[in-house]
Amino acid sequence: MKALRRSTYFAYLSIPVFLYCFIILVPVAGALYYSLFNWAGGPKKTFIGVENFITLASDKVFWQSFLHNIEITVICIIGQIGLALILALVLNSRGIKLRQMHLSVAYFPAILSAVVVGFIWQMLYDYNNGLINDVLAFVGLDEYIQPWLANADMALILSSIPLIWKNIGYYMIIILAGLAAIDSSVIEVAEIDGANALQRLMHIVMPMIRNTLIVCLTLCISGNMKIFDHIYVMTGGGPGNATNVMALYAYQNSFIRYRMGYGSAVSVGILILSILITVLVRRATQGRPENE
Amino acid sequence: MNKEKDLQAIDLKRAARWGFAGRVVMNIYAIIASIGCLYPMIWLVYSSLKTQFEFDVDSFSLPTAPTLDNYVHVLSTTPMFRYMLNSIIVSVVSVSGIILFSFIVGYFVARMKFRGRRLIFNLFLLGMLVPVHSLMVPMYVIFSDIGLTDSLIALILPYICFELPQGIYLAESYVHSIPREMEEAASIDGASFSYTLFRIILPIAKPILVTIGIISFFYCWNEFSFALILISRETLRTVPLGLTLFSGSFTTNYPVMMAAMVIATFPSLLIYIFFSRKIMDGMVAGAVKG
Numbered sequence: 261m262k263a264l265r266r267s268t269y270f271a272y273l274s275i276p277v278f279l280y281c282f283i284i285l286v287p288v289a290g291a292l293y294y295s296l297f298n299w300a301g302g303p304k305k306t307f308i309g310v311e312n313f314i315t316l317a318s319d320k321v322f323w324q325s326f327l328h329n330i331e332i333t334v335i336c337i338i339g340q341i342g343l344a345l346i347l348a349l350v351l352n353s354r355g356i357k358l359r360q361m362h363l364s365v366a367y368f369p370a371i372l373s374a375v376v377v378g379f380i381w382q383m384l385y386d387y388n389n390g391l392i393n394d395v396l397a398f399v400g401l402d403e404y405i406q407p408w409l410a411n412a413d414m415a416l417i418l419s420s421i422p423l424i425w426k427n428i429g430y431y432m433i434i435i436l437a438g439l440a441a442i443d444s445s446v447i448e449v450a451e452i453d454g455a456n457a458l459q460r461l462m463h464i465v466m467p468m469i470r471n472t473l474i475v476c477l478t479l480c481i482s483g484n485m486k487i488f489d490h491i492y493v494m495t496g497g498g499p500g501n502a503t504n505v506m507a508l509y510a511y512q513n514s515f516i517r518y519r520m521g522y523g524s525a526v527s528v529g530i531l532i533l534s535i536l537i538t539v540l541v542r543r544a545t546q547g548r549p550e551n552e
Numbered sequence: 553m554n555k556e557k558d559l560q561a562i563d564l565k566r567a568a569r570w571g572f573a574g575r576v577v578m579n580i581y582a583i584i585a586s587i588g589c590l591y592p593m594i595w596l597v598y599s600s601l602k603t604q605f606e607f608d609v610d611s612f613s614l615p616t617a618p619t620l621d622n623y624v625h626v627l628s629t630t631p632m633f634r635y636m637l638n639s640i641i642v643s644v645v646s647v648s649g650i651i652l653f654s655f656i657v658g659y660f661v662a663r664m665k666f667r668g669r670r671l672i673f674n675l676f677l678l679g680m681l682v683p684v685h686s687l688m689v690p691m692y693v694i695f696s697d698i699g700l701t702d703s704l705i706a707l708i709l710p711y712i713c714f715e716l717p718q719g720i721y722l723a724e725s726y727v728h729s730i731p732r733e734m735e736e737a738a739s740i741d742g743a744s745f746s747y748t749l750f751r752i753i754l755p756i757a758k759p760i761l762v763t764i765g766i767i768s769f770f771y772c773w774n775e776f777s778f779a780l781i782l783i784s785r786e787t788l789r790t791v792p793l794g795l796t797l798f799s800g801s802f803t804t805n806y807p808v809m810m811a812a813m814v815i816a817t818f819p820s821l822l823i824y825i826f827f828s829r830k831i832m833d834g835m836v837a838g839a840v841k842g
Contacts (some may be wrong), residue, residue, distance in 0.1 A: 264745060269666055275652040276716065277672060283691070283713035284679050290690030301693075347585050355575035356582060364828045365586040368593070371820050371831070373774035375792040376813050379799065380592050383806055391595060394611045429589065430835060437836045457574075475840055486683050489776040493796060507685035507777070514689045515781060527686040534683040 285509025291531070295522035301520045312525035322526060325497075325504045326533060332420045332505070333484040339424035339478045344431035349461070351432070352439045363436075367429030374426070378493030379421040385409050385494075409495055412502040419494055419503045423487065431476050439465070474545045481541055485534045507532045596626045606749055607807050609662035622811035632815055634787060635794035640819075642704055642790055643772040646711040650719050651761050653712065658723025663735070668701040673724070680717045684710075686779060692781045706782045707790065711775060726760035727753070763834035766827065773820060791816045801816060 265363050292383065295313070298306040316322055345364060351359055384391045387407035396404050409415050442465065488507040491497065497504035497512065504512075510530060514523025599607055601618040606742055626632050660666075661673045690712065695701045700709075730753065738748040754761075776792040783789055789797065795816055824831060 264664065268745060269660070269664070272656050273660060273672065276657050277675070279653075279709065280676065280679065280713050280716060284682060284687065285696060286689035287687040288682060290694055291686060294690060294693060343585075347582070350581050350585075353576065353578060357579055358582075361614070362582045362586050365833070366589045367828070367832055368824065369589055369772075370835070371770055371824050372740050372817060373776065373792045373820075375774070375776050375795055376817055379795065379809065379813055380596055383810070384592060384595075386806075389608055389611050389806060391611050398612060425589070425592070428585075430839070431834045433836055434839050436839070472840075479839055482683075485743045486685050488685055489792070492777075492780075493799075506689075507683075508686065510689060511777070511781070520689060523689045527689050530683055531686040534686070535681050536570065538681055 272460075288531070291524045291527045294521055295528050297521040299521035300518045301514075305521075308521070312522050313528075315522065316525050321504065322506070322509055322529065323503050324501055325506045325509045326529075327489070328416060328503065329485055329505050331416060331479055332423065332487060335417060335420040336427070336484055337477065337480050339420065340378055340427050340431050341473065341480060343424070344428045344476075345435055346471070347428065348432045348439060350467075352436060361480055363429075363433070366432055369426045369428075370430040372426060374489035375425050375493050377422050378490030381419075381490075382409070382494045385418060390398035410499050412499050415495060415499060415502045419491060422490055422494070423484070427483075431480075434476055434479075435469065435472055438469040442468045477545070478538075478541055482534070482538060485530075485537065506533070553681060563671065569736055596810050597814055600807055600814050602807050604807055606703035611806075622808045623815065625808050626812045626815060628649060630794075630798055630812070631786065631789075632794065632812060635789050635791045636815075636819070638704060638788055639773060639791040642707050642711065645704075646708045646715075646772045647765050649708065649712040650715045651765050653716055654719030654723045654764050655754065655757060655761060657716075657748075658720045659727050659749065659757075661720070662724045663674065663732075672803050673720075676717045676720050679713075684714055688777065688781055691778070695782060701782050702785050707775075707779055710778050710782075711768075711772045715764075715771055719764040722760055722764055722837060723757065726757055730756050760837075762830070763837050766831050766834040767838045769823070770831075798842050 296307060296309060298308045299313075331342075331452075350356065351362055356362070383389075385408040387393060387405075387410075390408070392408065393405045396402065405494040446464060447460060450464055457464070470501055486507055487505050488511070491503055491505055491508055492511075495503045497508050506526070507530065510523050513519045513526055598618075599611065600622055602615040602618070603619060604619070650730055657672070657676065661669055687710075692701065695706055700706045719828060734752055734756065735748055738752050743752070774792060775790075776796070779790045779793040780796075783793060795812060798812070
């Protein structure tokens with residue numbers, strides 16, 4: 261093929277590259293810059309050096325929020341990937357009726373907006389008219405009726421359930437794709453050799469979808485580091501800070517309390533912690549031999 | 553190994569063999585899981601057909617006299633149509649931009665040898681590491697400084713950029729699989745570069761571009777947090793933003809709020825019904841590669 265002129269390269273690549281730098285890189289630099297100021301968003305900005313970061317390092321609510329991100333991630337790893345794995349194995353086995361229907365139904369919540377998901381579950385949990393309390397009253401378990409999301413001890417788990425519900429189908433189809441890639445003759449040979457279902461699962465299937473599960477794990481971790489929408493809708497971080505998460509805390513500081521400088525410092529904190537966790541996860545999962 | 557290739561293959565390889573009892577248990581598990589996934593949505597739909605009084609008395613039972621009043625109420629007293637229109641504009645423009653730029657950058661990185669090729673590719677891949685929420689505050693500041701907030705373009709630009717790395721990644725690996733002879737033949741026939749790119753390569757790359765389009769459509773249609781900070785004017789609100797803002801006025805009237813949510817979800821549902829297979833395949837491709 262003929263070599264292209266430089267102007268052609270420029271014509272094609274300049275717009276996306278420039279746009280990308282402007283939207284992603286400039287704000288990253290911006291966050292670093294603004295985080296050095298005491299600034300309420302108005303014209304008056306006071307340079308205070310790294311003071312915001314010193315405050316951040318000992319900011320209980322920020323670390324509490326970070327811990328909530330981690331807790332939700334752990335709940336979701338168990339709930340989403342665990343349940344999705346079981347569902348995928350079940351749907352992948354012989355003798356399942358209406359397989360296609362189950363697939364489509366289980367995936368459906370994944371296309372919903374997190375805002376809609378948050379509202380649906382808020383209504384399910386509602387004290388006066390929520391479905392859960394009405395069902396409890398119906399079956400006579402009145403003593404369990406309560407304002408679910410107002411319970412600080414349970415609020416975090418309860419606000420993770422909508423996430424599990426939304427994303428089970430997503431992880432399910434990823435795992436199914438992994439299962440589909442297993443050569444069925446391997447399973448057949450094992451069957452002939454007399455391996456029972458559990459042995460086949462533990463010694464053949466699980467090792468062979470290990471990489472798929474790692475993909476799920478990575479997605480689950482990075483996805484849960486950025487939760488915001490449904491928490492904002494359901495609890496707004498409350499009661500107290502029982503369900504606050506990092507992104508929401510940055511939002512509250514910047515746009516509710518107008519502490520733009522400190523909000524920027526929180527953003528930088530999110531950036532550093534997220535990248536750190538991503539790198540750690542990659543390190544932990546890449547060191548082992550590949551199956552592919 | 554082509555994990556992402558087709559879920560269809562699963563049908564042929566149902567690996568495990570089970571006895572009768574095992575099959576019954578598994579079918580019951582699958583049915584319970586499906587009901588669990590679907591019931592909250594069904595509850596939403598049938599409750600939206602109740603009057604507020606009926607809902608307050610019993611939120612579980614089916615409506616005794618289904619009514620569309622809640623829908624009429626939403627469509628006549630709230631700017632729901634306006635929100636939908638805004639969401640459609642934002643989604644269509646963003647998705648077009650994502651597809652176009654992913655294709656162009658993906659193609660150049662996959663095929664061309666030029667200085668800065670790796671730099672450009674790494675630049676986009678590095679962007680995948682950046683958690684978008686850490687950009688909320690500075691983006692708001694920068695956009696207000698240049699007067700970009702409160703316009704639909706203020707949403708379109710970030711949406712394009714957030715989905716671009718994944719799109720470029722998918723497009724790049726797809727272009728690798730297209731034989732080089734295609735371009736060489738076109739070149740011998742005297743086709744110009746842009747002709748080759750858009751008339752020969754683009755149609756071949758269509759499957760992956762559709763995948764990129766699907767993944768990014770749902771992102772744009774559902775995105776909330778950036779709409780929340782970048783849009784304040786009522787007439788520019790997108791659907792998720794509109795929902796949260798008028799939820800305040802319907803806190804005591806759930807059926808109306810539910811009707812609004814059903815309306816908000818309807819376009820996604822429609823697309824899902826027609827393209828569910830394609831959507832699932834696309835999401836797997838995006839997840840496994842991206």
